[in-house]
Amino acid sequence: MNIPFFNYPAHFNAHEEAFVAIFRDIGRRGAFIMQQDLRSFEARIAEYCGVKHALGVGNATDGLEMLLKAGGIEPGDEVIFCAHTMVATAGAIHALGAVPVPCETGPDHMMDVDSARAAITGKTRAIMPTQLNGRVCDMDAIQALAAEHDLLIVEDSAQGLGAKFKGRSAGSFGVGGCISFYPAKNLGCLGDGGMVLTNDSEIYHHILCQRDHGRDPETGDVVIWGRNSRLDNIQAGILDYLFDDYDGIISRRRHIAALYDEYLQGVGELVRPPAPGADELHFDVFQNYEIEAERRDELKSFLAQRGIGTLMQWGGKAVHEFPNLGITASLPFTERTMRRSLMLPLNMTITDEQVGIVSQSVKEFYAND
Ligand SMILES: Cc1ncc(COP(=O)(O)O)c(C=O)c1O
Numbered sequence: 001m002n003i004p005f006f007n008y009p010a011h012f013n014a015h016e017e018a019f020v021a022i023f024r025d026i027g028r029r030g031a032f033i034m035q036q037d038l039r040s041f042e043a044r045i046a047e048y049c050g051v052k053h054a055l056g057v058g059n060a061t062d063g064l065e066m067l068l069k070a071g072g073i074e075p076g077d078e079v080i081f082c083a084h085t086m087v088a089t090a091g092a093i094h095a096l097g098a099v100p101v102p103c104e105t106g107p108d109h110m111m112d113v114d115s116a117r118a119a120i121t122g123k124t125r126a127i128m129p130t131q132l133n134g135r136v137c138d139m140d141a142i143q144a145l146a147a148e149h150d151l152l153i154v155e156d157s158a159q160g161l162g163a164k165f166k167g168r169s170a171g172s173f174g175v176g177g178c179i180s181f182y183p184a185k186n187l188g189c190l191g192d193g194g195m196v197l198t199n200d201s202e203i204y205h206h207i208l209c210q211r212d213h214g215r216d217p218e219t220g221d222v223v224i225w226g227r228n229s230r231l232d233n234i235q236a237g238i239l240d241y242l243f244d245d246y247d248g249i250i251s252r253r254r255h256i257a258a259l260y261d262e263y264l265q266g267v268g269e270l271v272r273p274p275a276p277g278a279d280e281l282h283f284d285v286f287q288n289y290e291i292e293a294e295r296r297d298e299l300k301s302f303l304a305q306r307g308i309g310t311l312m313q314w315g316g317k318a319v320h321e322f323p324n325l326g327i328t329a330s331l332p333f334t335e336r337t338m339r340r341s342l343m344l345p346l347n348m349t350i351t352d353e354q355v356g357i358v359s360q361s362v363k364e365f366y367a368n369d
Helices: 008-013 016-029 036-049 060-070 087-095 113-118 139-149 201-210 233-243 246-263 296-305 332-340 352-367
Strands: 053-057 078-082 099-103 124-128 152-156 176-180 194-198 289-293 341-344
Touching: 008 016, 016 233, 036 053, 036 194, 036 233, 053 060, 053 201, 060 087, 060 152, 060 176, 060 194, 060 201, 078 087, 087 099, 099 113, 113 139, 124 139, 139 152, 194 201, 233 246, 246 289, 246 352, 289 296, 289 332, 296 341, 296 352, 332 341
Parallel strands: 078 099, 078 124, 124 152, 152 176
Antiparallel strands: 053 194, 176 194, 289 341
């Protein structure tokens, strides 16, 4: 049996002919950087997410850094983030000379707003919720906290394309958010790629310049210090094509999550993520299916022996647990969560039958106690 966690060649093989046609078309036009394919893809994503502006960038991490910079974050400013996130969230803060301040994750693995509140000091300028696993945080509570303390909200929506809270899309709250198109993402390109979403025209214009060496596209003049972080036109063409079926991708992922939820019910040693439709506030797109499990490491080895691939997010450590980063914090709930979390395979190539086999194997592991 072989049920990989993610099958990169299959991602390519499933669309090979279409991809080659896109390479050929864009290559023959010589349309490699900031061309129509990018502009039309940006317009589609903006409409889909219900935001005024979407800007293709090199990757989500660059997008986060550019958003923080456009929002006026300066060296020494403190920015609160949830420690159960990719190091990229904190890295974007650190890159500006600002101070990443971690807070606890909650029982649904989203930012714990009480813990975020407790982390606020006189130097706090922004809060960065991560829309983890394709789910949006309680943005009512985060927006209320931000309003109370005059904080910018910058969303790490790398995993959240199409996820909603109260009908509003990830990336549409606060000053803006960033989507990642890393190959394993729900919408994944053939390399690196990202998108900044914002409703703020000044922020949009700032990042439009930042991503292209600080040049104002209207005049060509360099108006600010910038960088090179553009979404390649070929990647935009590929993403635009894959996006045609994005609703299908989301329903398939929600279907797989619903199957896991059904099959794993009653296994007392597990905590399952909220099922699709579990409440009316959230619309989850299941970038990941992250369970909590007793004896997680043994379960992982047991499944590996059966050829079933699983993954511990971030290698099983919260951001503040990497000692070389110099973030000192004690976040016991997050630390406990990281020791127990495991992602089961959920991707576009796994079959319903394989979801059944994975679930059955999990049950057998605990039944053998
Ligand atoms: C939560 C989160 N933040 C940030 C990133 C970084 O995205 P990118 O690789 O596009 O820079 C990722 C990507 O895995 C992520 O999952």
